[in-house]
Amino acid sequence: MGMQGFLDIFDIYLLEAVINGILLGGVLALLALGLNLIFGVIDVTWICYAELVMIGMYAMYFMVQYYGLSYFVAAPFTILLVAMLGAALHFLVIAPLLTAPPINQLLATGGVLFVLQSFATVAFGIDFRNLGIRLPVLAFGDMNFSYARLLSFLAALVGMVCVYLFMTRTFTGTAIRAISQDRQIMALMGVDTRRIYLITSAIGGGLAGLAACLLVLQYDVHPFVGLSFGPITFLICVLGGLGNFIGGFIAAFVFAEIISLGGLFSDLEWGYVLAFAFFIVMMFIRPAGLLARRR
């Protein structure tokens, strides 16, 4: 193999990494959308968001592996379950703290993170588990892509489009958007904020549930799996501007590319480190987020 052959292979790996980055970006964008929705509407950050995903992954695992449900039957149940978890989280933890300093709400969800992690440890043990579904690999030219990633990307896009349609085409969606613009006035206009908050939390949970259905195809589930994509989701949201849906969407793909390309040259963990370094640099350049409106 000559120098030319080496370069060809290198380019193909690079292209493969770029495309895999885009595919990863879909799921990250889905997670960022859920977190941004909650923040934009309720002004709360769910530190435990990735742990909700973890619970959803366990739900998928048990429904598919233990009760023999097909993947596509189990998925809606998982989404529903995590959506209910999201609503419960709001009702039990956030609602009593709505008038407290914002930092208290955030720390309380940190407590929920502990609870969910240790609940999974106590209930399911610390073993790594997977669905046992091995989806075929799609060969495209010399490049290989897993169907799991392709499916995740498409499903994540569909999920985001559904949320978009819900937000723009329904009355409830319009009310949610209105509340994110002005929390005080909408209550005076006759919108029941408590109901809207609950619905938003359920949608946020549902998005986490969808992400769980997709991530469980690619990753083993264990009680601490949330820690491997939770921090990166937070960075995405901060870089995109908390509550800014489009900023989060773009930032998700930027980060996914960095992780994917960084992983090409080294371990995946170094991709995360690279993403964090990029984040610090970006804070100097655009401190209020990628798409910040100048105040």
Added chain:
Amino acid sequence: MMEQGRLAAWGIGLAALVALPFVYRDPYHLHILVLILIWSFAYTSWSMMGRFGLVSLGHGGFMGIGAYVTALLWNHLGVSPWIGIPVSMVAAGALALIVGYPCFRFRITGHYFVLVTLALSGIVLQVITATRDYTGGSLGYTPNRASGNKLLALQFDDKITWYLIALGVWLFGIVVWHWVDRSMSRYALEAISEDEDAAAAAGVDVTAEKLKITLLSAVMTALAGAIYCQYQMFITPDTVSGIAVSLQMVFAAIVGGLFVSLGPTFGAVITILLAETLRIGFGTKAVGWDNLVYGVLLVLFIIFLPKGILGSLLDRLKPQRKVPRAHEQEAVQIARPGT
């Protein structure tokens, strides 16, 4: 009078704490005490910035750097912890400045600050795991046993020495806490936590004040990590770094009381006794149960008792809010004539 009484109480308490291991030698109980003192120091370090509304979830990262840098320098380069610990503290301080400066310069506060620092501790955990060829990854890491001088290697076999070291470090933390409490920086930082723009308009250098307290807090946390490593002689990424450790610090400080000097210490006593009781009660089945109880308590405390146990008790004992300074007393007199 009040001040003298307080000093006397501190003196008697300290004398009792120093005398304790010479009277009472049960190794298990001394071990628990050493752990409580080391973690109290870490929690106190966290609360030094936490009390000013600078809620950092990155302190797990600083603690991990303190522990791992010290141990790595000793094992790979043979550098004594006496040099390794200061180096690790400088490293943690440098990281605190690199992350803190853009945060403070560009007014990244509240949610944003928490999320950035949260990512920081996540990243430190990832780095320790990724460099598994050197750090042993998630399986943990053991500093080599010293063959020669134990003092040079900062490795001691008897619990009494460690108890006294931990007591000294803890006392140092409390002294620094009071030193900050009496400094001008405290007023500046309190003003900043109330309203950054107003504080800046009043002539407070917001970025510099925040950086100073962050640096101090991070460096002390690294020291706690290094001392923990030297005492336990075994560290894993999960016990000294990462989000869980950061949240544990927040939890203990909040349960004990964020705004009183002994609050974090009180929190450490409660959390470590709770964990030990659960461990003894449940045996190996306890894995996970202690954190489950922690988590539930953290949520309940934030909802029902945000000032912490010690803070609320002190509030209950004093009907009026504590008025510590003479000029503040005058201000109260003016505001409420007749009291």
